[in-house]
Amino acid sequence: QVQLVESGGGLVQAGGSLRLSCAASGRTFIGYAMGWFRQAPGKEREFVAAIRGPGGPTYITDSVKGRFTISRDIAKNTLYLQMNSLKPEDTAVYYCAARNSIAAITSTDYNYWGQGTQVTVSS
Numbered sequence: 783q784v785q786l787v788e789s790g791g792g793l794v795q796a797g798g799s800l801r802l803s804c805a806a807s808g809r810t811f812i813g814y815a816m817g818w819f820r821q822a823p824g825k826e827r828e829f830v831a832a833i834r835g836p837g838g839p840t841y842i843t844d845s846v847k848g849r850f851t852i853s854r855d856i857a858k859n860t861l862y863l864q865m866n867s868l869k870p871e872d873t874a875v876y877y878c879a880a881r882n883s884i885a886a887i888t889s890t891d892y893n894y895w896g897q898g899t900q901v902t903v904s905s
Contacts, residue, residue, distance in 0.1 A: 794902070804880055811856075815834040817879050821898075829841075830844070832887060873902050
């Protein structure tokens with residue numbers, strides 16, 4: 783059974799940092815694209831970042847470019863999202879997702895999802 787489990791969320795002050803992790807199990811995700819999405823209360827789920835191979839091209843949404851970095855460790859079957867210079871508008875539930883294809887920015891393109899981890903940034 784495929785599972786994606788996020789961790790690393792929490793409460794942080796504006797300007798602070800967090801690193802989210804997404805541990806994948808149940809199969810190998812070599813060749814899969816993996817991404818991060820987020821959903822704030824009352825808003826649609828939005829794309830944050832995506833990557834296919836480690837060291838390969840990454841895709842970052844404009845609102846977090848220069849502050850967030852996506853990476854993955856194939857050996858550990860783990861995806862990361864390093865978030866620096868956090869802002870109150872980054873507050874959301876962050877979800878990890880995977881798809882057996884190239885990276886995509888649309889949530890409906892992803893087949894596997896984690897349960898989400900809450901990130902709250904106080905001003």
